[in-house]
Amino acid sequence: MGSSSCSCSVADEKLLKLQKIIEENRNKKGALIHVLHEAQTIYGYLPIEVQKVVAEGMGVPLAEVYGVVTFYAQFSLKPKGQYKISVCLGTACYVKGANLVLQKLDEELGISVGDCTNELRFSPESCRCIVACGLAPVITINEDVYGRLSPNDVPNILAKYKE
Amino acid sequence: MQIYRAHVLICGGTGCTSSGSIGLMDEFEKCIKEANIENEIKIVKTGCFGLCAEGPIVVIYPEGCMYCRVTKEDIMEIVEEHLVKGRIVKRLLEGADAPEVDTDAEQTDFFKKQFRIALRNCGKINPESIEEYIAEDGYMALGKVLTEMTPEDVIQTILDSGLRGRGGAGFPTGRKWEFARRSVSDQKYVCCNADEGDPGAFMDRSILEGDPHVVLEAMAIAGYAIGANKGYIYVRAEYPIAVQRLKTAIKQAKEYGLLGDNIFGTDFSFDIELVLGAGAFVCGEETALMTSIEGMRGEPRPRPPFPAVKGLWQKPTILNNVETYANIPVIINKGPEWFKQIGTEKSRGTKVFAVGGKIKNTGLVEIPMGTTLREVVYEIGGGIPGGKKFKAAQTGGPSGGCIPASLIDTPIDYDSLIKIGSMMGSGGLIVMDEDTCMVDIAKFFLEFTVEESCGKCPPCRIGTKRMYDILEKITNGNGELSDIDDLYELAEGIQSSALCGLGQTAPNPILSTLQYFKDEYIAHVVEKRCPAGVCKSLLRYRIIADKCRGCSLCARHCPANCISGEIKKPYVIDESKCIKCGVCMEKCKFDAVVRE
Numbered sequence: 196m197g198s199s200s201c202s203c204s205v206a207d208e209k210l211l212k213l214q215k216i217i218e219e220n221r222n223k224k225g226a227l228i229h230v231l232h233e234a235q236t237i238y239g240y241l242p243i244e245v246q247k248v249v250a251e252g253m254g255v256p257l258a259e260v261y262g263v264v265t266f267y268a269q270f271s272l273k274p275k276g277q278y279k280i281s282v283c284l285g286t287a288c289y290v291k292g293a294n295l296v297l298q299k300l301d302e303e304l305g306i307s308v309g310d311c312t313n314e315l316r317f318s319p320e321s322c323r324c325i326v327a328c329g330l331a332p333v334i335t336i337n338e339d340v341y342g343r344l345s346p347n348d349v350p351n352i353l354a355k356y357k358e
Numbered sequence: 359m360q361i362y363r364a365h366v367l368i369c370g371g372t373g374c375t376s377s378g379s380i381g382l383m384d385e386f387e388k389c390i391k392e393a394n395i396e397n398e399i400k401i402v403k404t405g406c407f408g409l410c411a412e413g414p415i416v417v418i419y420p421e422g423c424m425y426c427r428v429t430k431e432d433i434m435e436i437v438e439e440h441l442v443k444g445r446i447v448k449r450l451l452e453g454a455d456a457p458e459v460d461t462d463a464e465q466t467d468f469f470k471k472q473f474r475i476a477l478r479n480c481g482k483i484n485p486e487s488i489e490e491y492i493a494e495d496g497y498m499a500l501g502k503v504l505t506e507m508t509p510e511d512v513i514q515t516i517l518d519s520g521l522r523g524r525g526g527a528g529f530p531t532g533r534k535w536e537f538a539r540r541s542v543s544d545q546k547y548v549c550c551n552a553d554e555g556d557p558g559a560f561m562d563r564s565i566l567e568g569d570p571h572v573v574l575e576a577m578a579i580a581g582y583a584i585g586a587n588k589g590y591i592y593v594r595a596e597y598p599i600a601v602q603r604l605k606t607a608i609k610q611a612k613e614y615g616l617l618g619d620n621i622f623g624t625d626f627s628f629d630i631e632l633v634l635g636a637g638a639f640v641c642g643e644e645t646a647l648m649t650s651i652e653g654m655r656g657e658p659r660p661r662p663p664f665p666a667v668k669g670l671w672q673k674p675t676i677l678n679n680v681e682t683y684a685n686i687p688v689i690i691n692k693g694p695e696w697f698k699q700i701g702t703e704k705s706r707g708t709k710v711f712a713v714g715g716k717i718k719n720t721g722l723v724e725i726p727m728g729t730t731l732r733e734v735v736y737e738i739g740g741g742i743p744g745g746k747k748f749k750a751a752q753t754g755g756p757s758g759g760c761i762p763a764s765l766i767d768t769p770i771d772y773d774s775l776i777k778i779g780s781m782m783g784s785g786g787l788i789v790m791d792e793d794t795c796m797v798d799i800a801k802f803f804l805e806f807t808v809e810e811s812c813g814k815c816p817p818c819r820i821g822t823k824r825m826y827d828i829l830e831k832i833t834n835g836n837g838e839l840s841d842i843d844d845l846y847e848l849a850e851g852i853q854s855s856a857l858c859g860l861g862q863t864a865p866n867p868i869l870s871t872l873q874y875f876k877d878e879y880i881a882h883v884v885e886k887r888c889p890a891g892v893c894k895s896l897l898r899y900r901i902i903a904d905k906c907r908g909c910s911l912c913a914r915h916c917p918a919n920c921i922s923g924e925i926k927k928p929y930v931i932d933e934s935k936c937i938k939c940g941v942c943m944e945k946c947k948f949d950a951v952v953r954e
Binding site for chain 1: 372373376377409410411412413555556557558559560563564595596633634635636637638639650651652653654655656671712714715716720721752755786788790794799802812
């Protein structure tokens with residue numbers, strides 16, 4: 196990461212930010228998860244290179260960092276799309292057909308949950324209850340919330356984000 | 359202090375924010391200015407009112423009337439009619455289609471049977487203002503505890519009140535505190551479980567968003583009682599509004615000297631830190647939560663030693679959930695005798711439920727323990743929409759079970775629910791109607807536990823997956839009768855040998871659906887039929903020849919090209935190619951396509 200050429204200035208900037216956070220938290224008890232949250236905010240995801248920096252900086256084995264990253268659903272090893280689509284699979288949404296909405300979404304995008312479309316536009320995922328049970332079934336696209344959905348609404352909603 | 363003649367309360371909880379309440383605030387300010395009454399009306403962004411299905415919600419005092427599904431376009435009318443002329447806009451009231459509308463929200467069916475202790479300030483105060491919390495007797499209990507009571511008195515008060523943990527298992531809160539008090543150590547900790555993970559439960563979130571100070575106050579009281587000076591709130595990172603309001607609340611409390619060193623001039627000091635979870639259901643289990651605060655994979659640890667002896671960083675620790683804490687200050691202020699009058703003998707007080715699924719009034723309700731399920735579903739909840747029949751209610755999430763229609767008069771308390779094979783859990787209550795397949799629901803919960811199993815102990819890691827596989831086989835139409843016996847055997851093994859609560863309770867959704875809906879399992883296995891019409895592999899679409907006009911609409915829309923026929927003659931579905939998408943049934947204008 197950001198080792199030599201001039202085009203890496205952005206990468207270097209990110210690295211500096213990360214190193215600063217590591218510096219602040221190095222001696223705090225139990226700060227690893229917090230540092231990983233911050234690292235993910237900076238990079239958008241947690242590729243192995245970033246995990247190595249964290250492991251080295253925090254003085255813990257890479258295996259432990261990787262163990263934590265893969266344990267928690269919030270951390271991602273893959274890049275996320277510009278639009279993160281979360282399909283709520285809480286019980287209230289499920290009872291009202293959220294899985295059908297999810298299927299339709301997969302069909303429309305041609306990928307499955309956890310992946311990202313090639314042009315890095317959409318990354319669909321299922322999520323735990325987002326507490327909009329009154330609007331079930333619900334999906335969110337970044338900050339926008341779409342509720343009381345039927346699978347047939349999906350194409351129109353996606354169209355809004357395809358410019 | 360400025361006196362206002364009316365207060366406009368706008369819900370800023372997650373439910374209403376999702377249905378668009380954010381823009382309403384600016385619009386109100388604009389309209390009130392236009393009407394030239396900005397000095398007479400105060401606008402407040404509050405926490406959740408509870409009736410999420412009807413959001414965004416706006417409540418106007420002094421009348422106490424509740425406007426539902428308010429849009430920007432409605433606001434000018436509310437300002438001109440209600441705030442200027444004093445005429446309530448009836449068409450926007452809750453239940454406006456009924457002949458007699460009650461203008462006082464407190465008197466509507468949704469609120470009449472509720473009794474609010476944990477939610478008492480939600481929807482009433484501005485959660486971002488410590489002054490408003492103090493005006494509602496906030497921090498009075500902490501003051502009383504620190505200046506008039508010994509730690510032993512505090513624990514005795516909580517013991518006397520009969521308060522039991524609201525996070526699921528229902529362990530007496532006072533006993534937990536007593537154990538931690540007796541542990542000798544140089545350092546102890548108070549933790550708050552705000553990692554609400556049950557799919558469909560959101561009461562803790564609403565308390566954090568609507569009344570964050572109550573949690574801080576209660577944690578400080580707990581710290582005094584057990585002898586701890588440090589607290590941690592473990593909160594879901596997926597709750598951005600709650601996290602923000604907690605941060606604000608902690609900052610304000612520190613500024614006011616209500617957290618920090620020498621609180622109320624005594625030698626008691628207490629500090630609270632927020633720890634963000636990272637999305638793991640198992641971290642709701644107490645030992646797993648502590649492991650996660652320590653920055654590691656949130657795997658549970660064997661007990662004993664119990665956290666009250668060796669918890670966070672091997673020090674004595676108590677952990678209570680948000681709703682439990684929300685009860686503490688009131689108990690201190692009003693006394694255990696007052697609290698004991700509410701609820702039933704073994705389950706004192708109230709419980710908050712997140713009511714969802716196939717029910718009219720989706721939302722948050724707080725009821726005295728012992729209220730029957732019937733009252734919750736039909737009176738508070740307004741019944742099932744679309745004239746459908748009540749089939750079952752699910753409580754306790756992935757650890758709980760189903761309550762069938764035949765037991766709808768069961769009083770809701772810890773022990774009655776356990777007796778019928780369900781549990782209180784953290785308070786999700788999902789209503790299901792005749793269109794819900796119980797085998798599918800059991801599969802839904804097992805899929806959840808398989809996904810969330812941490813993998814540390816084999817009974818949970820392997821056992822839940824095997825149970826899920828069997829359910830998958832049954833819903834795909836390949837089940838055999840021996841599968842049902844296997845489910846029982848696996849369930850028993852997992853219950854008795856899994857390391858933590860998540861694993862031990864994982865078989866409950868299967869056991870309780872088997873207990874009350876075994877005929878549905880049998881229908882799937884023997885008749886290869888899904889009575890509720892949910893399990894796709896068991897569905898068949900057929901065209902009724904008498905009704906079919908031969909318009910070819912279905913054939914043209916069929917994505918599998920499996921419908922054929924001649925114009926003006928009945929069409930036929932080739933079942934071997936049918937993918938059961940249901941488009942034919944949707945498109946047919948003559949109701950000639952049936953699903954069976």
